[in-house]
Amino acid sequence: MKIVIASYYWQSQRGGGINTYVTNFVDHLRKELISDDITVVFAEGIDGHNYQISKSPVLSIFELFWILSRIKPDVIHVHESFEMLLGAAIYCTLHGEVRLINTFHTEPTKATHFFKKLVKRVKNPVYRWALEQCHYVSFVSKALKQKIETTFGYMRRPKVTITYAGVDIKNVSNDELNGFRKRFNLNPSDIVILAQALTSPKPKAEGLKILIYCISLLKQDYNNVKLLVTKDGTYRGELEDYAKNIGIQDCVIFTGDLKNPFIALETADILCHVTKAEGGVSLSILEAMVMGKPIIASNVGGIPEVISNEENGLLVDDNPQNILDAMCRLIEDKELACLLGQTAEKNVKAKFNWDKTIETTINMYMGRID
Numbered sequence: 001m002k003i004v005i006a007s008y009y010w011q012s013q014r015g016g017g018i019n020t021y022v023t024n025f026v027d028h029l030r031k032e033l034i035s036d037d038i039t040v041v042f043a044e045g046i047d048g049h050n051y052q053i054s055k056s057p058v059l060s061i062f063e064l065f066w067i068l069s070r071i072k073p074d075v076i077h078v079h080e081s082f083e084m085l086l087g088a089a090i091y092c093t094l095h096g097e098v099r100l101i102n103t104f105h106t107e108p109t110k111a112t113h114f115f116k117k118l119v120k121r122v123k124n125p126v127y128r129w130a131l132e133q134c135h136y137v138s139f140v141s142k143a144l145k146q147k148i149e150t151t152f153g154y155m156r157r158p159k160v161t162i163t164y165a166g167v168d169i170k171n172v173s174n175d176e177l178n179g180f181r182k183r184f185n186l187n188p189s190d191i192v193i194l195a196q197a198l199t200s201p202k203p204k205a206e207g208l209k210i211l212i213y214c215i216s217l218l219k220q221d222y223n224n225v226k227l228l229v230t231k232d233g234t235y236r237g238e239l240e241d242y243a244k245n246i247g248i249q250d251c252v253i254f255t256g257d258l259k260n261p262f263i264a265l266e267t268a269d270i271l272c273h274v275t276k277a278e279g280g281v282s283l284s285i286l287e288a289m290v291m292g293k294p295i296i297a298s299n300v301g302g303i304p305e306v307i308s309n310e311e312n313g314l315l316v317d318d319n320p321q322n323i324l325d326a327m328c329r330l331i332e333d334k335e336l337a338c339l340l341g342q343t344a345e346k347n348v349k350a351k352f353n354w355d356k357t358i359e360t361t362i363n364m365y366m367g368r369i370d
Contacts, residue, residue, distance in 0.1 A: 001036045003029075003365065004071060006064060006088060007079040010042030010050070013257050016197060016231070017283045018105045019045070021140070021165050022079050028166070028354040029361065041067055041084070061087040073098060075365045080105040082127055089130035101364050102131060103138045103163060107147045107279035107301070127152070134158040136364040140165060140280035141302025147279070161369055163361060165283055166354030167290045172266045180263050184228070184253050191225045191331060193218075194268035194293075196261060196284035199233025199254075203277035207298060207318065208235075209242055211274040214323045216248045222331065227252045230264050265291045270330050270337070273297040274316070274323060281306050281352070289313075289348035294337035296326045306352065312344035 007022045009015025015022075030038055040050040041064055053063040064087035068076065076098060078085045085102050092100045131137060137158040139145040145160065186192060193215065198208040208229065215227045229239070229252060236254060243252040258264055261284070265271070271288035278301030285306060288295050295313035297303050307313040314326045330337045363369050 001033070001075065001365070002071060002073040003033070003036060003038045003075045003077065004041060004068060004073040005029075005038065005077050005079070006041045006081065006084040008043045008081040008084065010040055010045035011047050012042075012045035013232075014044065016200075017165075017280070018080050020283050021105065024166065024168050024354065025357070025361075027168075028358050032358050032362065039071060039073075043081075043084075057083045060084065061090075064088065065091050075099045075101070077101045077103070077361075077365075079103050082123070082130075085130045085134075086126065089133040092133055099136075099365060099367065100134045101136045101138065101361075102134050102158075103140070104144055104148050105140050105280055107144055107277065124152070128155065131155055132157045135367065136161065136369065138163040138360075138364070141305055143302040143305065144279045159369060161360060161364065163357045164281060164352050165286060166352055166357055167283075167286045167348060168354070169287075169290055170260045170262045172260065172263050176260070176263055177266055180267060184255060186226060186228075186253075186267060187224070189224055191222055192228055192268045192270075193225065193327065194228045194264055194271050194288075195230070196264065196271060196273070196288070197231040197233070198273070198275065199229065199231045199236040199239060201233075202235065204275045205233065205235035205239060207273075207275035208239055210318055210320055211272055211323065212239065212243050212248070212252055213246065214274075214320050214327065215252065216246050217320070217324050218327055219248060219251060221328070225251060228264055228268060229254045230256070230258050230261065232256045261287055262291065265293060268293060270327065271295045271297075272323070272327065273303070274318065275300065276318065277301060278303050285313075286348055286352050289344040289352075292341040292345040294330050294340045295344060296323065296330065306348070307344075311340075312347050313340055 009019040012019050043055045051067050053060050060083045068091045076088045078088050092098045132155050138161050195208055198204040218225050243249045271293050273285055275298050281302040297307050299315040309315040316322045316326050
């Protein structure tokens, strides 16, 4: 069986959760389908063994079509790219025997300007047509499924399913951990709150801004608190300025992109994932769960599908006082923090693993899901 995985991001530092999902997904798929031919087509990233196409919306459609014509795949699996899905859908209308699958990772962005609204009005019917050429459409959370179905309405053809992300733990050596702490001047006595990959897009950055404000309040009672912020996102500069303007730049540490997110997680006492929106289930939360870390997270999007309030984490709204109370509670009640982390670790290993996702995916490839 020849399989083409089409994703805008592939082995890219900028791809965030989508890049991590697709990279790990392909690794596990190759282990399961050893004898099958799996090719990746991508726009942004570095990989000389697969096909890189143009980032241009128009050119990428034609380039993908040309590559598919050369490979002649049995299955095309598109991840979060309208242009790639359109190119694949056109190819499949001419080659009816090819099975087409699309996986959604994020919710549609809201158009705010007149021109963008106009483009969206033209784009959505074309997007809907491309989706109707799919045999299956999968979503990385139930909440995302509901939002996409609200956006595009009833579609006559594709069967739908949920394909949650799994988690691959990367080991952290003592040398790596000590080097990280030394690099960012973290002392053993510090209370480290981690905000993982929240510097973009805008809804996450808005949530992080609220969290930074909460840290300014928390610091009044806990002078040794540090907020660790990872990822070189679009809004990093703006958030750094905000921390400086409210006078807490010394306890808000921006690390930039990290090759191994588990180093920051190993360092942290609490993961605090405050965001205005979350399409799927955040990989940052899943990674913290598998490490047994206590978690405070926003009650939005797909997050409640993995975090049950008071059972394996604490869910909050965007009220600063509620976020502050949750942080104080976990800092003071070590027994509760430990219990939440242990339960989270058990839950994530049972429900969010790559074995289940790969099994579902292969069943889609074979047409076994009704």
